[in-house]
């Protein structure tokens with residue numbers, strides 16, 4: 001099997017989430033092609049893994065790759081927020097890992113319209129049980145809502161121009177492919193922006209993908225549930241790839257690591273709260289120079305780790 005995705009921060013993740021030689025359960029909330037899980041199973045012989053993924057195709061690839069570890073691995077096709085809303089049937093994890101976003105498999109080999117470099121149907125759904133895809137959004141959202149999506153989830157400063165160009169275009173015929181959308185964005189933005197550091201459609205594609213899969217809402221819900229499920233003393237690590245994701249992680253970790261949760265106007269503490277998390281990494285951990293050189297996807301990766309009190 002050809003592996004499309006190189007796991008980011010592999011040594012750092014093993015270091016911060018590593019276990020002793022007693023029995024442990026790692027909940028890999030974003031198992032993808034199984035890269036991180038494989039490394040954990042190989043390094044720690046008493047570790048079991050439950051791996052989740054919203055995409056059943058990539059889960060099939062993880063199943064094949066992790067088959068040699070037999071019943072030490074269980075893989076489940078589910079959104080991670082849905083998983084963490086339920087009672088943990090297979091036991092509470094001692095380690096939880098989130099490696100957010102999509103895999104290189106999605107860009108290079110899924111045929112799902114995630115990449116502006118390919119000419120594929122404009123889909124972008126991770127989970128094909130969901131009905132609404134990226135073509136539905138670009139062809140149906142009112143212009144101001146489309147601009148808001150591109151601005152909010154892509155932090156794209158030309159969101160209004162892009163949304164206006166989409167609406168003009170779809171009045172003639174609906175947009176159907178990733179290449180059509182990439183071309184439209186290219187021509188909608190000012191000429192100097194076309195030759196910047198990143199392709200001018202990068203942010204629009206990121207925004208649509210986040211909106212189609214409701215990625216940010218899911219992270220927020222899942223983190224709270226994951227911290228509840230983790231055993232006391234257990235460790236949670238989250239790898240984010242852009243500031244929208246990282247902001248959610250940072251805020252959640254900060255709130256859960258505070259003792260007092262009284263409103264700021266309260267002169268003395270009435271809640272007698274105790275912190276739920278102890279921050280292990282005060283600042284996010286970034287990839288080394290060497291990793292950045294070899295794996296460009298790692299350049300924006302940042303890992304935050306915390307221990308449940």
Ligand SMILES: C[S@@+](CC[C@H](N)C(=O)[O-])C[C@H]1O[C@@H](n2cnc3c(N)ncnc32)[C@H](O)[C@@H]1O
Pocket residue numbers: 005006007008029030031032033034035036037052053054055058078079080081099100101102103104126215218219
């Ligand atoms: C960056 S990749 C994980 C790569 C993996 N850690 C490895 O080393 O091979 C992220 C994976 O998370 C999945 N994913 C993203 N959001 C999800 C969600 N809300 N629920 C479940 N899976 C999700 C994607 O389908 C993708 O396969």
